[in-house]
Amino acid sequence: MFNASLRHALQHRGAKPVLWLLCLMPFMWLVWGAVNDTLGANPAEYLIRATGDWTLRLLCVTLAVTPVRVMLGLPELAKFRRMLGLFTYFYVVLHALSYCGFDMGFEWGDVLADIAKRPFILVGFSAFVLLTPLALTSFNRAIRWLGAQRWQWLHRLVYVVAVLAVLHFFWMRAGKSNFAEVFVYASVLSVLLLFRLRGVIRSRRG
Amino acid sequence: MRLNQFSKNAATGFEHGLSSEITPQAVYAQRRDWLKQIAAGAAGLSMSAWASREAFAQVSNAAVVRAGKLAPLTGAVSRVSGANTMEKITAYTDATSYNNFYEFGTDKSDPAKYAHTLQTQPWSVEVEGLVKKPGRFDLDALLKLSPMEERIYRLRCVEGWSMVVPWVGYSLAELIKRVEPLGSAKYVEFITQADPKTMPGVRSRVLDWPYVEGLRLDEAMHPLTLLSFGMYGEVLPNQNGAPVRLVVPWKYGFKSAKSLVKIRFVEKQPINSWGRSAPQEYGFYSNVNPNVDHPRWSQATERRIGEDGLFAKKRKTLMFNGYEAQVGQLYAGMDLSKLY
Numbered sequence: 001m002f003n004a005s006l007r008h009a010l011q012h013r014g015a016k017p018v019l020w021l022l023c024l025m026p027f028m029w030l031v032w033g034a035v036n037d038t039l040g041a042n043p044a045e046y047l048i049r050a051t052g053d054w055t056l057r058l059l060c061v062t063l064a065v066t067p068v069r070v071m072l073g074l075p076e077l078a079k080f081r082r083m084l085g086l087f088t089y090f091y092v093v094l095h096a097l098s099y100c101g102f103d104m105g106f107e108w109g110d111v112l113a114d115i116a117k118r119p120f121i122l123v124g125f126s127a128f129v130l131l132t133p134l135a136l137t138s139f140n141r142a143i144r145w146l147g148a149q150r151w152q153w154l155h156r157l158v159y160v161v162a163v164l165a166v167l168h169f170f171w172m173r174a175g176k177s178n179f180a181e182v183f184v185y186a187s188v189l190s191v192l193l194l195f196r197l198r199g200v201i202r203s204r205r206g
Numbered sequence: 207m208r209l210n211q212f213s214k215n216a217a218t219g220f221e222h223g224l225s226s227e228i229t230p231q232a233v234y235a236q237r238r239d240w241l242k243q244i245a246a247g248a249a250g251l252s253m254s255a256w257a258s259r260e261a262f263a264q265v266s267n268a269a270v271v272r273a274g275k276l277a278p279l280t281g282a283v284s285r286v287s288g289a290n291t292m293e294k295i296t297a298y299t300d301a302t303s304y305n306n307f308y309e310f311g312t313d314k315s316d317p318a319k320y321a322h323t324l325q326t327q328p329w330s331v332e333v334e335g336l337v338k339k340p341g342r343f344d345l346d347a348l349l350k351l352s353p354m355e356e357r358i359y360r361l362r363c364v365e366g367w368s369m370v371v372p373w374v375g376y377s378l379a380e381l382i383k384r385v386e387p388l389g390s391a392k393y394v395e396f397i398t399q400a401d402p403k404t405m406p407g408v409r410s411r412v413l414d415w416p417y418v419e420g421l422r423l424d425e426a427m428h429p430l431t432l433l434s435f436g437m438y439g440e441v442l443p444n445q446n447g448a449p450v451r452l453v454v455p456w457k458y459g460f461k462s463a464k465s466l467v468k469i470r471f472v473e474k475q476p477i478n479s480w481g482r483s484a485p486q487e488y489g490f491y492s493n494v495n496p497n498v499d500h501p502r503w504s505q506a507t508e509r510r511i512g513e514d515g516l517f518a519k520k521r522k523t524l525m526f527n528g529y530e531a532q533v534g535q536l537y538a539g540m541d542l543s544k545l546y
Contacts, residue, residue, distance in 0.1 A: 034516065040315065041304035041511045042367055105519040120502055175502060177412040177483065178312045 003073065010076035019080055023087040026054045027094070044102035051095035056165060058088040060188045063162065067195040082138055085158075089135040096128050120171035127164035130157050159196070162189045270356065270372040272439040273298040279436035281354035281374040286429045288455075288532040289357040296369035298438050300512045306363070307445060307464055308413055309398075309405035316407070317445035323404045324465070326449040335471035336391035339384065345449055349435060352380035356439075357432055357453075362494045362527045364458035366520075368508045373453050374436030379427045387423065387471050394426040395419075395476040396452055397468035413479050419463040420476035420490065421454065422536075430455055430532055456529040458492045489546040493537065494527035498546045 009015065030050055033039040039046040062084040069077040104111045115125050134155055136142075143151045166189060170182045272278065284290060307317035310324075329345040343351070354374050362368045382394075400416035402408040408415050425431065432453040435442060442448040447464025454461050460480055480488035487501055496506045507520035526533050537545075 041300040042314075042509065044509060044516055045367070047516075102516055103520075114504070117499075118502055171502070175484070175487065176312045 007074060007076055010074065015076075016080070016083065019083060023058070023083070023090075026050070027091075044098075048095065048098045048102060051091055051098050052169070055088060055091040055095050056169065056185050058084060058091055059158075059162060059165060060185065060192070062088050063158065063189065063192045067192060086135060086138055089131055092128050092131055096125075120168060123164050123171065124168035127161045127168060130161050130164070134158060134161075159193055162193070270295060270358070270439055271298075273302075274440075276440040276443060278439055279354065279374050279441045280439050281356040281376075281436075284355035284357045286355070286357070286377065288430055288529050289355070289359070291358050291360055291370060291528070293358075293360065293370045294513060295358065295372055296510075297512050301369055301371055301437065302443050302445060304511060305446065306365075306460065307407075307447065309400065309407045309415075309417065309465075310445065311407045312410075312412055320406055321444035323406075324399075324444040324448065325401070325404050326444065326465075329449050329467075331450060331466055332468045333381070333385050333470075334468065335395075336388040336473065337471050338386035338388065341385070343381075348381070348433075348450060351384065352376040354435070359430075359432070359453060359455035360527050361453075361455065361459055361462075362508060362523065364460055364488070364492065364500065364505075366503060366505070366508050367511055368523075369511050372438055373432055373434040374439065375432045375434035375453070377429045378431045378433045378452065379429060381433060381469075382423075382427055385471075390473050391471035392423055393472050393475055394421050394423060395468075395470040395472055396421075396463040396466055397470065398463050399465040399467050413483055416467075417463060417479045418476065419452070419461055419478045421461070422475075423471075424536055425454070425533075428533060428536065430529060456494055456526040456533045458494060460488070461492050491537075491542075491545050493542065493546075494523060495525060495542055495546065496523040497525075498543050 030039075030047060034043055034047065037043065062081060065077050065081040065084060069075060100106055100108075100111050104114065115121050134157060137146065137151065137154060146154065166182065166186045169185060170179065173179055173182050303318040304314050305317055306312075306314060307321065310317045310320040327345075331343045331345075331348060332341075333343065334340045353376065355376055356372055356374055358370060358372045360368060361371050396419045398417045398419075399405070400408050421431070432455075434447075434451050434453045435449065437443075437446060442451065447462075450466050451464040452462045452466065461478075475490055478488075478490060480492075481490055494505075499505050505523055508523045509520045524530070
């Protein structure tokens with residue numbers, strides 16, 4: 001019963017726009033906060049951290065789509081995955097821009113020097129770079145151009161990105177020895193990755 | 207250089223006026239606003255800070271607006287060189303809601319949220335070790351030990367942000383002279399309150415508790431090193447290290463230990479909490495130094511809380527946080543890139 005009504009809701013025409021708005025809400029909330037000065041004493045730091053947090057959260061949600069779809073038998077979920085992936089990229093772009101702008105004052109020389117000098121920044125930057133081809137090849141024609149198999153291989157980069165993102169977050173928190181949140185993201189992403197590995201191993205056996 | 211000249215003026219030129227001469231708060235607040243507007247339109251930042259402070263010169267540090275939240279604790283304008291920066295004072299709400307005090311959590315909003323449980327009465331500070339006159343000082347005795355001064359210091363956090371805070375207290379040297387250190391005392395160790403019942407962060411293991419800091423004896427004796435009991439004309443809020451803390455303005459903020467319970471005079475260099483936790487990141491001296499980067503970020507610039515807008519470039523960090531004229535000679539001949 002529950003499953004049927006959930007599937008019905010997911011098939012609704014309004015489902016995608018609703019999700020789109022939901023994904024945009026953190027962004028709108030941050031803009032509102034920046035304009036009205038409600039982000040605390042250090043709004044620049046707040047924006048850099050919040051955009052990073054939302055990137056990690058959306059990355060987890062995007063990667064959870066397929067496991068949840070298979071386990072709960074909700075084929076309708078597949079059509080939301082691209083939007084979630086693109087929103088992940090949207091937030092990582094905001095994160096990178098916030099860092100370059102609010103922290104480095106758009107001094108590109110300083111940004112490059114910072115990336116070269118600090119492993120923690122380099123790891124985050126690499127994750128951002130690796131996510132870029134995924135965003136660029138997210139439309140249907142790109143799948144046709146690349147061929148489904150090559151496209152899928154390319155998009156498995158997302159797991160490398162996930163590992164780098166958690167490492168970046170871990171390093172950032174290392175100064176305060178404060179790993180509770182890092183542990184949460186690392187656990188969620190590990191479970192999702194294990195689910196995929198299980199699938200790969202099973203299909204090999206079969 | 208120019209700042210120095212101004213602080214000299216501040217140290218020697220300010221007099222307490224008669225109460226009838228004191229400008230009412232409403233008037234000076236208003237004056238402050240239009241001065242700000244003029245400054246924004248025409249002069250540079252340094253000029254505006256100068257102009258606004260000059261306008262209040264007759265009422266001592268009238269630029270310090272009390273928040274009206276806690277018991278008043280006022281001090282005379284300090285005559286110590288460098289103790290009255292002309293820069294714009296950080297808003298009380300920012301200075302009391304954004305800071306590090308790990309005993310209440312690692313987030314910078316945690317101290318303001320959780321420090322209300324801190325018990326500051328009764329309070330005493332034990333002075334022990336290599337001194338002729340060790341003893342336990344009750345808070346009341348400490349408050350009366352020397353006249354209170356108001357000192358407007360820059361505060362530079364090792365994380366890359368800064369504030370300008372009006373503290374109330376007196377030079378730690380006043381206390382040190384009274385306990386008469388022995389010739390063998392070379393360092394001073396500061397031990398802070400660590401009560402898991404009232405300080406939730408102490409239950410976590412992010413640092414070894416209690417939080418410990420240290421200074422060389424000559425650093426501790428420097429007149430700028432402040433034993434502080436208040437800020438913004440009031441007693442210290444719990445989250446800022448009530449009821450008594452250290453303020454060492456030329457060092458990164460974590461050197462200024464909060465909620466002191468013990469001061470110990472020792473022969474060997476103490477190991478401070480951050481030095482123990484991450485020796486490759488935090489040295490014993492931790493003098494503000496734009497030329498020596500933290501391993502994970504640059505120390506060349508800083509963001510002044512509440513002033514540098516989102517799109518403003520961060521300001522350059524000054525050597526010894528701008529107190530080089532006063533404290534530079536303490537480090538003559540030392541390789542500060544090694545002894546960071």
